[in-house]
Amino acid sequence: MAIFIDSDTKVVVQGITGRDGSFHTREMMAYGTRVVAGVTPGKGSQNFEGPNECTVPIFNGMDEAVSETGANTSVVYVPPAFAAGAILEAAEAGVELIVAITEGVPVLDMARAHAFARDRGVRVLGPNCPGLISPGKSKVGILPGQIVAEGPIGVVSRSGTLTYEAVFQLTTAGLGQTTCVGIGGDPLIGTNFISCLEAFEEDPETAAVVMIGEIGGTDEQEAAAYVKETMSKPVVGFIAGRTAPPGRRMGHAGAIISGSSGTAEEKIRVFEENGISVAIRPADIVGLLQGALA
Amino acid sequence: MAIFIDSDTKVVVQGITGRDGSFHTREMMAYGTRVVAGVTPGKGSQNFEGPNECTVPIFNGMDEAVSETGANTSVVYVPPAFAAGAILEAAEAGVELIVAITEGVPVLDMARAHAFARDRGVRVLGPNCPGLISPGKSKVGILPGQIVAEGPIGVVSRSGTLTYEAVFQLTTAGLGQTTCVGIGGDPLIGTNFISCLEAFEEDPETAAVVMIGEIGGTDEQEAAAYVKETMSKPVVGFIAGRTAPPGRRMGHAGAIISGSSGTAEEKIRVFEENGISVAIRPADIVGLLQGALA
Amino acid sequence: MDIHEYQARERFRAAGIPVPPGRVVTTPKEAELAAEEYGGTVVIKAQVHSGGRGKAGGVRLAEDAAEARRYTSQILGMDINGFPVEKVLVTPAEDIDTEAYVGVLVDRKAQAATFVVSAEGGVDIEEVARTSPNSIRKLSIDPRYGMLPHQAYWLANFLYDPPKLVSQASKIITQLYDAFVGSGASMAEINPLITTPAGEVKAIDAKMSIDDSELFRRPDVAKMRDTSSEPLSETRAREAGLSYVKLDGDVGCCVNGAGLAMATMDLVKHYGGEPANFLDIGGSSNPDKVVAALEIITSDSNVKVILFNIFGGITRCDDVANGIIEAIKHIDVELPIVIRLTGTNEDLALQILEDAGLSACTSMDEVVEKAVELAGVA
């Protein structure tokens, strides 16, 4: 088992002919993801050449891509100016999951796009996220397939490379993963910590969860309350940004301490108050997890 | 029994201090409608003086009017420029039924307002409608209380005075009504014929229905198909506008034959094809109804 | 409210839609000058609020300025489906590769602005929708979100295959939606939308109707009204706040309520007469409105009898009767007047009317029969 994606996931790549889209499509296909279609307006009826002489049909629009191939998931690599539009298109075309990789999408565009997706019961992951991977089954997004391994740990994170860091340590220590999810570093994201925790709690193969947060917002705090109230599985946490100054955006659009709220101290305190062991160094995650699973 | 409104209906009047609003509020109160609140921005905390020394508290906004009085229905008498806004406000405040009397509301405003009300599961009647009356129980709108009587006939109509005409004849002939509903003459209305027929079909006290349509649109045609497929109760129909020229708006914004569709001939034909007896003169309605009920 | 093609072209152009240049003229001389300026072949198009201009000879291709002048003098003054031509549009003829249809109107069932597009242009779209429904694509625009980029693309892609044409058409479709919403329209249409041999997509015809209820807040649109294209009586009725439509019969109808007014017309016809008009005086007993109504009805020289059909609901019948009597005092009506009044206080009202020497009754059938009879006699 895994959450959100597995070996049945049929993916359409929005922006498949772009630089990032084409590169990561090949990476996904090489990993074994079932990429069934690509969309680039104006390039319909061409084919995308994947690895191992596999080809993927390209469509002008999501509507056709979904109806012709039965895709149930899309991944968005289109530039920021068009990304919200691509999400709206995917939501209308009827996929179940939209993974929005694009960074720099205007926040008010996303407010509308999230509302549109909610209206239709479609899950959006991101934007500004690395996507997700269910080791051995499927990867959708840009997470490096070679650092993961199958196993019982669920990983959810607002960050990209920090997640790789943590996952690589888990894999090296023999702790494989059910699914690793990057929820994205933007202020308005479609899938938050709680959604992922719910899914991990319900996933019978997940034994424990690593939750990697950062400064900005209150998503971690709400997730912590959820962990205490609802979760039976152990959760180990990490929060990046203890040294971040207030009021400055630390790379991610969402990583900013506004006024006195959203500090790392606050998040760490709330984690601990709700029974989540907090790793002070990334290197401590493995140890805490082994302790929790022992 | 009755449909949509009965003696438990608690009404808030939007635009209670206006010319039409104040006049019809007094009429409604005199009829026995439970008018529990009025709304006029800027006149909050004043009182509206009704008949028989009854007073109604005025609020600045619907939110307060509903929370303070438990009103479940609103009736809108505000001018066209503000009517759609008043409907949005009522829908957000959580009433179950909004009766929009105002004529001349921009159609694209109503497209938004109807979407907003649908999002919240709120029924809108109108706009550009005379409202409705459940004889002996409640009236909301501008229908004259003195021409109705309690009895087993449901009446639903796109028109105002033509409805009065029909209802008056019913009353004179001893055929009282469960509820008379004016659904309004605009192109985009919140409650259509089918909604009313459904409610009459379910209302145990309604024995037969009079449905009064006119040129323009296809609401009558769809209602006729519904009657044939679903209704157990007899329906008598009338269609106004057999002499209306195509392409000209006959008073009501919705009463216009576009191209070749929406003609009275077409509607009468579809009525007859679906087992609805059609009165050629208004005076024939009573006879057809008596025949159907015999 | 209908606006002219040249006015719709202005709205479209302001929204960014590529529309060829054009000049509206009212004389053959001006048409000749315009044609000279454009050079080459021009199209002369009658500006009237009516379809079927082509069939009626109101659209002509002129190969030079002299021909433009000649055709303009033929078209000006023409009567097209009851509308006199007072202006023509002169516009350069375009090289046409393909013709498509793009239109948007408020769809009652969808409760939303709804696009219809077809790769067959210059056609009666209603006819196309009926006879070959697969050759149209339809899309309703959610009023909560407006036109979304992929929706415009989806419509455009139904018209064209080459990416360059699709992208031009998507843009035009989005701009048409903007023009539609920004004008408070109930309908906007490009028929045909053409492609040229050079690969450009252009709107060479433009049509738009405005929702009357929008006019109060759109003075720029409201001033596009061309009262010269409607009967004077309709202009006056609108100014008096009355709903009035002139017809060809001789029984002048004055009714309160639109539905009852239509039913009254139908009943006139039923009893063998012909209604002279639709007229709704609304719900008040205000004598001023009745005066205006009588003036408008009597200005129609076909009218032989005036028929009042009033249902007194909230307004009491005696008030209405007094209003009618007072109105008649202010205006010199030589035609027979028959009145039906029913509802609250009708007995009182009938007495008032009869005391004033007016013919009154309470039955709609009775009064209509009497009116038809009087019209036949007169």
Next chain:
Amino acid sequence: MDIHEYQARERFRAAGIPVPPGRVVTTPKEAELAAEEYGGTVVIKAQVHSGGRGKAGGVRLAEDAAEARRYTSQILGMDINGFPVEKVLVTPAEDIDTEAYVGVLVDRKAQAATFVVSAEGGVDIEEVARTSPNSIRKLSIDPRYGMLPHQAYWLANFLYDPPKLVSQASKIITQLYDAFVGSGASMAEINPLITTPAGEVKAIDAKMSIDDSELFRRPDVAKMRDTSSEPLSETRAREAGLSYVKLDGDVGCCVNGAGLAMATMDLVKHYGGEPANFLDIGGSSNPDKVVAALEIITSDSNVKVILFNIFGGITRCDDVANGIIEAIKHIDVELPIVIRLTGTNEDLALQILEDAGLSACTSMDEVVEKAVELAGVA
């Protein structure tokens, strides 16, 4: 991106919000002239991207032009919370009856623009929300519908009772929403919104932050950026497409990924050091970006050691190692450099780095400890 008060005032004024006149000046003489022109008492306000200007002495009431000149010369060049004052705003002082707070920002939980209003103005709204939550009213605006008239009224009615004030404030709230959306803002604030003894509602302060992701499509807003108000190194980083925030420590950090960059800073602190910066070089191995990053880090004279922490994911570590080596060739770095590279092909990468004489390892803890140690020695 923060914009200055005077710039936010311009945006507000363009949206119709009543904002008193004002002039931005950079010299005491200009301030004097402006004060003379306005006559009466004026306010001199430091234009810096920082709150707490009043407490810092950056806002002064000047009773005449001479005083305006004197205060301006005191304020110009002041350092307010790290920001040097280079401009002041001169604006006529208003008679103030009441002060309220009106603000709108993107609320993460509601996923929508969210208003907060309070009848207490000129305050720290966060503090008010915490200490007396009943004295604020909050409302999220559904992005599908925008600000609805009754919502603006509902907010305004929380501030005022008199209908005239409520109606002015409703309008201002709607206009503030328009300015917010129309500027691609993430925050807009009027603090305080005042009423005057004459019964007028006015915005006498204006604050706005822009969503950086909106700038590509809003050139008019983008040109409001005041690079003089930020360290030169940050301007250069932005131009090079790097996320960079200058800090006060001595360990220069160069990391791929924002989360890992923060975690690296935290670990520097954990091992007793102080990070000199946040810097995310992104996901590529492009030597140009590394060159830019090294130039920016070394332009900070506090920096004593340069720490690379790179996780090679999709990008292979050997590519990254080659990129770093090539970058170092192009720039003369005298500071010690320590490098951590891990992920795909890390062994190969470490060999490449060591062959080039660079200190490299695969553990994050190890490299950070080493960097802190080197900074302490230097």
